[in-house]
Amino acid sequence: MHDIKLIRDNPALFDAGLQKRGLAPLSAQILDLDQRRRAAQTGFQEGQARRNEASKQIGMVKKQGGDADALMAEVAALKDKLAEFEAADKALGEELEAILMGIPNLPADDVPPGEDESGNVELRKVGTPPVLDFTPLEHDALGEKLGLMDFAAAARISGSRFVVLKGALARLERALGAFMLDLQTGQHGYTEVNPPVLVRDTALLGTGQLPKFEEDLFKTETGHYLIPTAEVPLTNLVNGELLDEAVLPLRFTALTPCFRSEAGSAGKDTRGMIRQHQFPKVELVSIVHPDKSDEEHLRMTNCAEDVLKKLGLAYRVIVLCTGDMGFGARKTYDIEVWLPGQNTYREISSCSNTGDFQARRMNARFRPKEEKATRFLHTLNGSGLAVGRTLIAVMENYQQADGSIVVPEMLRPYMGGLERITANG
């Protein structure tokens, strides 16, 4: 949500930000609404002031047994006018709020301009893709050949975009989740959280998935939504709070299943485990002082990268251009892992700084030391990492000519010492 004061003070800057996002200017419409609403509000408040004053006098006159008819008539006459102002104030206020809630965050100054993903900029490549002396398979072919990945059974049970993992592959996924959590909590200072995966609409409004992207979500008959990412419950841990500055920064991590309807992505990644309705993910969320969010953004990205380094997977880091960023982000780094089977880099993490955008929507503030006014917090979120896609990456990068998969060093303690996954293992 945007600060109406900033739009008032600098409408041109606001529109320029929208333009970077490929959106038409809105400041004129917003400021017109804002001005009309404030006029209604002022009229309403002036009327109330007079009414309260008269009411006070009526009370005093009556107490002394006098005649308050003239005053009561004045208040009665004021009433219609008051109701009109109030209705206008409310209607205009709601209209304004609806518009503001639907506008995405503005890009940070240093975000490269661009219309779509072709405008993204690669920052660095890390690690070396494995040199294989055979034609590598994609993860789904590998998994089915091993007899440990069953898309047909998943389809019978749940339909398309689901998978059943078995045996060593099921365990490998569990191992990856545990390894990532241990790393983020043990070495990077994140606090492990086990949050609800069913949430209210207010939580999704706070992080920005609602009201615009309801079609991407699964909704229950009770009115709850399944979380599309643990960013939602983790960030909302501070909704409505007024924190002491001394508790900052807060760093949370959680391993949860994530649920996405994938509406609008028909025909995209239909095969394999790349794009599922349900997938596990380790999420990182930081709640920080506004002066520290840029620094925290780099730190968080490093925390995500560290998982890939420790697993010996090659990857690259890109910064998303203005046209490719998500709704709530002011700047986003994507991490893409090398997949030999697909012979390309694929997204495995996305780390965003939302500035105070979500904090405003959630009303999450802190009290700065020795300052009277409260301020909105800054929130950041990133995957550390998407566990399902990491499983794919491990399979494709550690595959052998015979179709077996070598278990990366770091994961062996989580696999009971297993060094290699073989057929039906």
Added chain:
RNA sequence: GGAUGGGUGGCCGAGUGGUUUAAGGCAGCGGUCUUGAAAACCGCCGUGGGUGCAAGCUCACCGUGAGUUCGAAUCUCACCCCAUCCGCCA
């Protein structure tokens, strides 16, 4: 699913129609005292909007929304949320 009790500032909590300008306490901030600290004492201290260079002035906010009334934290209705008990259940 059934029953009951609740929702007041950062936190606790008083307040059943009109000097409420939401008491009091805790926490916090400033000060006195002290070698220093603690204690004690004194003072300040909710959020948001409008207006104004500012000081200030003013309005709203007691879960949300409607209503009654000249006047609502207080009375009425609906809804939301929380808690406890019973039932069912992992």
